[in-house]
Amino acid sequence: MIAAVNFDVSLVLKMFRIAIDLILVWLLIYYVISAFRNNVRTLQLFKGIIVIALVKVLTSFFGLTTLGGIVDAVLTYGVLGIIIIFQPEIRAILEKMGQTNNDYVHTVNLGEREKILNELVNCVTDLSKTQTGALITFERRQSLQDFINTGIKFDAQIKSELLKTIFYEGTPLHDGATIIKNDRIVASACFYPPTNKEVPAKYGARHRAAIGISEITDSLTIVVSEETGTISFVTDGDLRPVNPKELRAQLVSELDWYHSDEGDKQDE
Incomplete structure (x- = not known):
């Protein structure tokens, strides 16, 4: 009985962590798409990342070894290519997420x-x-x-x-x-x-x-x-x-x- 309760608690905690992880990922995707919806190159970048991530999940789920190896190679060497090609867009994302105005005040009557x-x-x-x-x-x-x-x-x-x-x-x-x-x-x-x-x-x-x-x-x-x-x-x-x-x-x-x-x- 105690073992069953412990199993249920650990399962709930695991599912909770997965749910939080997915929510945070989707919130990040939503923020980026909302903030840069008019920047075609930025949207292309994130669409490509999403497609590669989905393919990676499918190859792992169905055990597609050859395709999985290709995806792993793309992930390994493609990151550098993405950083080089999309450097302006990546910089824009970081600037928009991290840049704040500390002197943002309202004193106009x-x-x-x-x-x-x-x-x-x-x-x-x-x-x-x-x-x-x-x-x-x-x-x-x-x-x-x-x-x-x-x-x-x-x-x-x-x-x-x-x-x-x-x-x-x-x-x-x-x-x-x-x-x-x-x-x-x-x-x-x-x-x-x-x-x-x-x-x-x-x-x-x-x-x-x-x-x-x-x-x-x-x-x-x-x-x-x-x-x-x-x-x-x-x-x-x-x-x-x-x-x-x-x-x-x-x-x-x-x-x-x-x-x-x-x-x-x-x-x-």
């Missing part, structure tokens, strides 16, 4: 939020009308410090005239991205790794850079095309053309500090 929003929308609208190319990125929970370091760092209020001056073709800061952290402009002339996925030919270097930074961070980016004046809003590898009204709605919806309670408390 409600009145200032509306002023900042108006400055941003007015600026982008004017840039669109004059077909002045622009790339503006908002830092969120994941730090953009590595990309800030590629540009010219400064600290300034968000003003329409300042942003328009930055992106004026005659200024040294116009080529590259301007990064906004909370309610401050912190850098300009910053450069991002372009996306590896196929994009329509009508999109240029700014659009590819905007998609690229959105694939490896949780940032928000506004792009203004210098060819057409079209405004685009980019998040999670997804680029969407918007008009000024839609842009304002997107910023209200996506900018975390706009919904902060801390700034409201300071007004009371």
Whole structure:
């Protein structure tokens, strides 16, 4: 009787460990697919890994010695090949999983939020009308410090005239991205790794850079095309053309500090 009870307990514990193991694996797969669903090469990488893992399980279950040997060889020597071929994607995964913003705070009161929003929308609208190319990125929970370091760092209020001056073709800061952290402009002339996925030919270097930074961070980016004046809003590898009204709605919806309670408390 005691032996039977011990057997049942050990069996339950074993099944529990297996269940936890499977849940963690599927959560990891779900996270990666969700985070990089718009990155074709990353999805191809994980689909390939899943297929190889399934084949390995089947060869072990059915005792397929020859096929099992081939799979073992692929697993042994293929890891190095995957690291070399998919180095940018692997780096992006590690950056997105491990990079955090320790200075992520909300101290913007409600009145200032509306002023900042108006400055941003007015600026982008004017840039669109004059077909002045622009790339503006908002830092969120994941730090953009590595990309800030590629540009010219400064600290300034968000003003329409300042942003328009930055992106004026005659200024040294116009080529590259301007990064906004909370309610401050912190850098300009910053450069991002372009996306590896196929994009329509009508999109240029700014659009590819905007998609690229959105694939490896949780940032928000506004792009203004210098060819057409079209405004685009980019998040999670997804680029969407918007008009000024839609842009304002997107910023209200996506900018975390706009919904902060801390700034409201300071007004009371």
